[in-house]
Amino acid sequence: MTPCPLTAGLGLKPQHYDEALHCSAPGLWWEVHPENYLADGGPRLAWLDAIRAHHPVALHGVSLSLAADAPPNAAHLARLAALARRVEPAIISEHLAWSTWRGQYLPDLLPFPRTHAALHRIADNIARTQDALQRPIAIENPTHYLHIDGHDWAETDFLAELVQRTGCALLLDVNNVFVSANNLGFGAQAYLDAFPLHAVTEIHLAGHHADPVHGNALLIDSHDAPIAAAVWALYEQVIARTGPVPTLIERDDQLPAFSELLAKREQAHSALAKPLPQEAACS
Amino acid sequence: MQLSAFQAGLSAALLGHAVHVPWVSALESQPGFAVYRNTVLKGSIDALQANYLTVCQLVGEDWFRAAAAVYVRAQPPADGLLMDYGVGFADFLAGFAPAAELPYLHAVARLDRCWTECHLAADAPAVGRDWLAQQAPDTLPLAQLLPHPAARWAWCEEHPAYALWQSHREGLALTEPLEWTGDGALLTRPHAEVTWHPLSRAGMTFLDACAHGQTLEAAATAALDAEPTADFAALISTLLDAGALIPTDSRPG
Numbered sequence: 097m098t099p100c101p102l103t104a105g106l107g108l109k110p111q112h113y114d115e116a117l118h119c120s121a122p123g124l125w126w127e128v129h130p131e132n133y134l135a136d137g138g139p140r141l142a143w144l145d146a147i148r149a150h151h152p153v154a155l156h157g158v159s160l161s162l163a164a165d166a167p168p169n170a171a172h173l174a175r176l177a178a179l180a181r182r183v184e185p186a187i188i189s190e191h192l193a194w195s196t197w198r199g200q201y202l203p204d205l206l207p208f209p210r211t212h213a214a215l216h217r218i219a220d221n222i223a224r225t226q227d228a229l230q231r232p233i234a235i236e237n238p239t240h241y242l243h244i245d246g247h248d249w250a251e252t253d254f255l256a257e258l259v260q261r262t263g264c265a266l267l268l269d270v271n272n273v274f275v276s277a278n279n280l281g282f283g284a285q286a287y288l289d290a291f292p293l294h295a296v297t298e299i300h301l302a303g304h305h306a307d308p309v310h311g312n313a314l315l316i317d318s319h320d321a322p323i324a325a326a327v328w329a330l331y332e333q334v335i336a337r338t339g340p341v342p343t344l345i346e347r348d349d350q351l352p353a354f355s356e357l358l359a360k361r362e363q364a365h366s367a368l369a370k371p372l373p374q375e376a377a378c379s
Numbered sequence: 380m381q382l383s384a385f386q387a388g389l390s391a392a393l394l395g396h397a398v399h400v401p402w403v404s405a406l407e408s409q410p411g412f413a414v415y416r417n418t419v420l421k422g423s424i425d426a427l428q429a430n431y432l433t434v435c436q437l438v439g440e441d442w443f444r445a446a447a448a449v450y451v452r453a454q455p456p457a458d459g460l461l462m463d464y465g466v467g468f469a470d471f472l473a474g475f476a477p478a479a480e481l482p483y484l485h486a487v488a489r490l491d492r493c494w495t496e497c498h499l500a501a502d503a504p505a506v507g508r509d510w511l512a513q514q515a516p517d518t519l520p521l522a523q524l525l526p527h528p529a530a531r532w533a534w535c536e537e538h539p540a541y542a543l544w545q546s547h548r549e550g551l552a553l554t555e556p557l558e559w560t561g562d563g564a565l566l567t568r569p570h571a572e573v574t575w576h577p578l579s580r581a582g583m584t585f586l587d588a589c590a591h592g593q594t595l596e597a598a599a600t601a602a603l604d605a606e607p608t609a610d611f612a613a614l615i616s617t618l619l620d621a622g623a624l625i626p627t628d629s630r631p632g
Contacts, residue, residue, distance in 0.1 A: 131459045137502035138529065139571040140462075159459020165382035172458060197390045201456040203422025204415055206389060214382045241411025245402065246380050279411060310410045 102152055102186060102342035104364035106357055109347075113143055115354040117150060123365055125152040125186060127344050131159050134175045144183060154187040154298065154344070155180060156267075159201065162221045162235070163208050164194040173228040180229055187298050187342065189234040189267045190225070192218070192255065205238050209246035210254045219261040226262065234297050236267040239317040240276035252290040259295040266292065269300035270331045271323065271346075275315045284330060293338050301331055301364065302346035320349035323360065332367060340368040393419050395452065423451040426461035431468060431491045433547045434484060446475060463499060466492065486533075486540035490564055493531035494548075497566040497573045500529035505569065505622035511615070520596035524624040526586050527567060534563040534583045541577060548575070569622030576621055581609035589624065 103123030108116055116126060126147055133144050147153060157176065160168045180188060193205035208214055226232055235258060237251060249257070255266055268291060277284035303321030307314035323345070335341060343364045347357060380402070388403045393416050398404075406412055424447045428435050435443040450471050456464045469488035478484050505527050514522060526532075535541070539557045541564035546553050565578040565586075578586075584605040588598035599611060618624055 132462060134460055135462070135499040136528070137500060138498055138568060140499075142571055163382075165386055169458065194386060195459065197386045199457055200390065200394075201458050201461075202390060202393060202419045203426070203456065203459070203461065204393075204418040206386075206393075206415060208382060208385055209380060211380070211382070217382055241414045242406055242409050244406070307410070307414070314410050314414070316414060 101340065103340065103368040104361045105152075105154065105342060105344045106361050107344065107346050107348065108147060108153075109351060110143075111351060112354045112357075113147075117146055119151075119354075119358065121358065121361070121365070123369065124361070125154060125342065127154040127156050127346075130155045130157050130176055130179050133179060134172075141182075148183045152186040153183050154189065154342075155183070155185045156344075157188070157190040158205065159195055160190045160221075160225060161194045161196040162190055162225065163192060163206075163214065163218050164196055164221075165214075165217055166197075167224055168221055169196070173225060177228050177230075180231075187234055187267075188229060188231065189236055189298060191236045191238055192251075192258075193238045207238065207240060207242055207244055209244050210249040210251065211246060212248050215249065215254060215257060215261075219258055222258060222262045222264050226264065232262075232264050234265040234267040236269050236300065237272055237291075238276075239269075239272040240280050241314065243280060250290070252287060252292065256292040256295075259292055264295075265297040266295045267298045267300060268293070268296045268334065268341075269302070270334060271300065271302040271304055271327050272317060274324070274327050274330060275304050275317045278312070278315045285333075288330060288334060293334065296338060296341055299331065299334065299341050299343040300346050301327060301343060318349065319346050328363075331364075335367060343368060392416075394455070420448065420451065422461070423456055423464070424448060426456070426464045427451065427468065430462070430465045430495050431488055433491050433544050434468075434472070434488045436547045437484065437487060437543070438478075438481065442477075446472070446477065449475070463495065465495075468492070483535070483538035483540050483543060486535040486538055487544050489533050489535075490540060490544040490566075493533055493564070493566045494573055494575075497529045497531050497568055500568070503528050503625045506619065506624050506626055507622075508616065508619050510626075511619060521594050523592060523594055523627045524589055525592075525627055526590050527623055527625050529566075529568040529573075530586070530621075530623045531566045532564065532578055532583055532586050534561065534578075534580065536561040540564075541575075545575060545577075565617075565621060565623060567621040567623050569620075574621065576617060578617075579606055579609055579614065581606035581611070582614050582618065585614065585618070586623065 102125045105125035105127050108126040108128045133140050135141055191205045195202050258264055273284050273287050301323045302319045303323050304315045305318050305321050306312045307316055345361050388398055388400055392398045392403050392407055424444055427447045454467050469485045469492055472478050472488050473485035539562045541562045542557050563578040563583050565576045581602040585598050585602035588601045
C-alpha cells in the first residue's frame, strides 16, 4: 500500500492529545519539539509512541544552536538520534539560528551576521547533525527583528549554499518571511522569488501580532493568533510554484479548540490536495 | 566580525550585562532588541513556572515570576531541555530573603522537583505483592530490591510540606487547620502518570537503605530503628502497590 502523502499537519499540544490520537483526517501529521520528549521514559514518550502508531510525526528542534560558533552538543545529538530511531519521523528540522553559548541556553532563535566564516561553521554543524542522525535535516529561515551589519550573504543565497554544501533540505516559514520583511523593510515577494524552493520539504504557517509599543512597524512572530490573510496569499503563490509540500499550522499560545485548529488545517489541506485528485483513496 | 565575538556580545547584552561596545549599542538601540531580550527571559521563567506549579499557587504568579527572574539570572538554563530546568530552585528559595516569611516554601519546591524527576525518569517493571508471595521465607530476608528509577521520596522535619503540596496539587480546600508537624512524601509512576502518597519516617529510611543496596532484612531493621512504632507490613504493601521497588536485576528500559 502506498503511504498517504502528508498534506497539512498540526503542532501536537498536550491539551489536545486525546483528540489528536483519534483524529483520522486524511494526510494529517503531527509536529513536536524533540526537546519536550528527550526524557528517559514516562508518559511523554508513551504519548508520542501512541500518536506515532496512528500518524506520521515530524521533529522540529529548537535548541541545536546550529548557528553557534561551536559544534552541536554531542550528548544532545545522541539523544535526538535515539528519539529519531524510536519515532521514525517523516521530517527532522532545525533553525538557522543559535541559542546556546558557552554552557548557557538562551531560549530564543538568535540572529548572526551571515559571513563566509559563519557559512563554513554552520555547514559543518549541519553536516555533524546529519551524520549523527544518518539523514538530511531541513533548515528553517528565521524571523528577524534587528538590522545587523556585516552580512556577506543574502539569506536566500546563504540557505542555497547550505543546501549545496551539506545536502540539507529547507523548511520555509512563510510567516517568518512576512514578519521579517515587515520588520527589516524588504519585499516578501522578492525574498520568496529568490528562495531555493527546489529544496523545500516542509512549510510553516503561523500567526503574528503587532508590538504593543511600536505597532505594525514591529511585528512579533507570536504563534498566538490566526494566520494573516497576507500570509495565506503568499503561501498559495509558493505552492503554486512548488506543488504540494507538507505544511504545518503552528499554534503555540492562546490555543483555540481542537476543532478550530482542525478547520484551519483543512484550509491548507484543501490547497495541497487540489493537485492530487487520487488523494481521497488514502483515507 | 567573528561569529564567536558576535555571540559573546549579543548574549551578554540579552542577559542584562552592560556591554559598552558600539556595535552592541547599535543593536540595543533598535526596537527589535527588546523582542529577543523579553523572549529569552520569558522562556526561562515560563519553564520554571511550569516546573514549580505548587510554589506558584502558594505565592501567586506575580511573586513567583519576580523570584524566578532572580533565579534565572543566577542559574540560567544550561540546555534546551527546559522540562527539566530548575534543579536548584528549592535551595535557592531556602536562601532567598523575600521567602523568609514562608519557611516551608523550599520544602514544597522540593516536592515539585520530585514530581518533575518522577515524570521524566526511565521506565522499569516494578515488583508487586505477587513477587512477595513467591519468595521463600528463608531467603526473603537476604533478598534485595531497589527503588524504581521514577520513585522519589522526601521528608520535611519542621513543616507539613507534603500535606500543603498535596492539597494544592489535588485542588483540595483545607477544611481544618493542618497539624503543623513534619511529614514525608512518596512519588511514583505505577502506570503512566505520577502519583503520590504520604510516607512515614520508616518508609524514608527503608527506601534509603534499599537505594544503598541493603538486604530487605537490613532495610527493615533500619526502618524500625528510625520509627519503632511503624506498621511494617502496611509500609511494604504501600511501597509495592505504588510501584516503588524493582528487582536488582532489572535494567531501566
